[in-house]
Amino acid sequence: MTEYAKPVPVPDEETAPFWEAARRHELAFQRCDHCGTYAHPPVSFCRGCHNVAEPSFHFAAVNPRGKILNWTVMRDAMVRGFTDDVPWVHALVSFDDQPSLTFTATLVDGVGDRLKLGAPVEMVFKDVSLGVTLPVFKLAQGSPHGSG
Numbered sequence: 001m002t003e004y005a006k007p008v009p010v011p012d013e014e015t016a017p018f019w020e021a022a023r024r025h026e027l028a029f030q031r032c033d034h035c036g037t038y039a040h041p042p043v044s045f046c047r048g049c050h051n052v053a054e055p056s057f058h059f060a061a062v063n064p065r066g067k068i069l070n071w072t073v074m075r076d077a078m079v080r081g082f083t084d085d086v087p088w089v090h091a092l093v094s095f096d097d098q099p100s101l102t103f104t105a106t107l108v109d110g111v112g113d114r115l116k117l118g119a120p121v122e123m124v125f126k127d128v129s130l131g132v133t134l135p136v137f138k139l140a141q142g143s144p145h146g147s148g
Helices: 016-023
Strands: 028-032 057-061 065-074 088-095 098-107 120-129 132-139
Touching: 016 028, 016 057, 016 132, 065 098, 088 120, 098 120
Parallel strands: 098 132
Antiparallel strands: 028 057, 065 088, 065 120, 088 098, 120 132
């Protein structure tokens, strides 16, 4: 594995389970033990059932498929290490399991004619250095917006 020259996430106590799952190439978000609502980033009380008296959560697997809600084409690296990636696409995605659950990440397919609002995507994982795996999106195979 080559040296990764870009910033990497630094997990804290609240986000460590998310990053541990990513290292296993799994998508897992915080989930309320009372009503089953997923949250990301992690929360201290559930936005679904609003249980503030006895909040209780665990990290649970989420279907990695969703749809593009919006995106930004990055045309300026702004941060050292990203110069060779310009232009790249950063997408906001809602997940099929819970449409109110959103996540932003790089779309590895880049700019192209298949990049459309509502385009189906799936999360995949990119091992960038020893112990660091980043979640990224790719356009789903069989997309109605073109062949994949």
